[in-house]
Amino acid sequence: MMKMNDVAKLANVSPATVSRVICHPELVSEETRSKVLEVINQVNYKPHIVARQFRTQKTRNILVVVPDITSAFFSKVLRGIEHVALKNGYQVILGDTENNIEREKDYVDLLLQKQVDGMILLTARQDKVRLEELSTQFPLVLACEYIDGLNVPTVSIDNVSSARKATEHLISLGHTKIAHISGSINVILSRDRLRGFKQAMMSQNLEVESSYIQEGDFKFESGYHQMMKLLALEVPPTAVFAFNDEMALGAIKAAKDSGVNVPNDLAVVGFDNIKMSSINEPSITTIDQPKYEIGKKAMEILLKLINNQELHNKKIVFKDELIVRGSTRKEIDVKETLEMV
CATH class of the missing domain: 3.40.50.2300 (Response regulator)
Known part of the structure; x- marks a missing residue:
C-alpha cells in the first residue's frame, strides 16, 4: 500500500508538505500543490481518514x-x-x-x-x-x-425588490389584472416575493384580489393546477407572476391546454432563470439571480x-436582473404592422 513517505519521494517534497496539501492546501503554493496532487492521483494514494481526523481534528x-x-x-x-x-x-x-x-x-x-x-x-x-x-x-x-x-x-x-421588479414589468405593459402563484407560504422566500408583488400593485393603486393569489408548492404541477384555477375565474387575470420558473412553465402549459395564448392573452413572468426558461416556447421572462x-x-x-x-x-x-423574453412580449398583429407602414 502506498504511504505518505512514498508520495513525498515521488513528488520530491517532504512528508510534511504532502500532509499540508491534504489537510491545509491553502498553506501550500499552487505549483507545489499541483505537483503533489498529480502524484497522489497517479498512484491512487488514499490517506488514512481516521488518523488524519485524529491529528487535525478536522474531517475535511x-x-x-x-x-x-x-x-x-x-x-x-x-x-x-x-x-x-x-x-x-x-x-x-x-x-x-x-x-x-x-x-x-x-x-x-x-x-x-x-x-x-x-x-x-x-x-x-x-x-x-x-x-x-x-x-x-x-x-x-x-x-x-x-x-x-x-x-x-x-x-x-433581495427577494422583495426582485418580485417588485417582476410585477412592475407586467404593470408597465399595461396589465392591471395581475395574479401571483406563490410558493409555500411557510417559507420566507414565498412571503417576501408575495410582499414585493403587493408593493408593486399598491404603488400603482391596483387592487390585489385574494382570488388572484394562489399558493403553490414550487413544482411544475402546482403551477399548472393553480393557473387552471385562475383561468376558471369569472374574470381571469391577463398576467401572472410565478414564484419560480418551474411553476411558470406549469402556468404556460395550463394556458396552452385552455386555448389561451401566451403572451397575447396572458403574460407570464417566472423567477430564477433556470435553463428551461430560455428553451421553452415561448421563452420565459424571469428574474435571474x-x-x-x-x-x-x-x-x-x-x-x-x-x-x-x-x-x-x-x-x-x-x-438580480430582469430578463425579458417571449412570455411577456406581445406579437404585433400583421394588420397593425401594415397600418404602421
Missing part, C-alpha cells in the same frame, strides 16, 4: 442541506459550492430534506456529532434561536434562504469560519 467534509434536490435552481448553487470546496481540499456531503423540516433537523445532527467541519443551509425553516445557538458553536452559513434578524452569515438576493456566485461565496465564507478568520460582512446581497 462539509454538509450542504438542500430543500429539494430535483429543483433545477440548486444545481448551479451546488456547483459553485463544490468548486471552491474541492479547490481547498474539502468534500461535499449533500442532504436533501424534500422540504421536510424534521429531516433538516436530522442533518443538523451531523454537525452536532462533528461528522462534518461546517454546514451550508440552502433551506432555513428551523427555529431561529436554535440556528443562532448552532452558529456560535459550529461554522454555519445560510444561502438562498434566510431568516429576518438572524445573526448568521447569509448569502442571498447569480446562482453559481451565491454558492461560491457561501463556501468561501464557510472556509473563513472553519479557519477562524474574521468576517467583515455577515450579510451578502447579490444583485
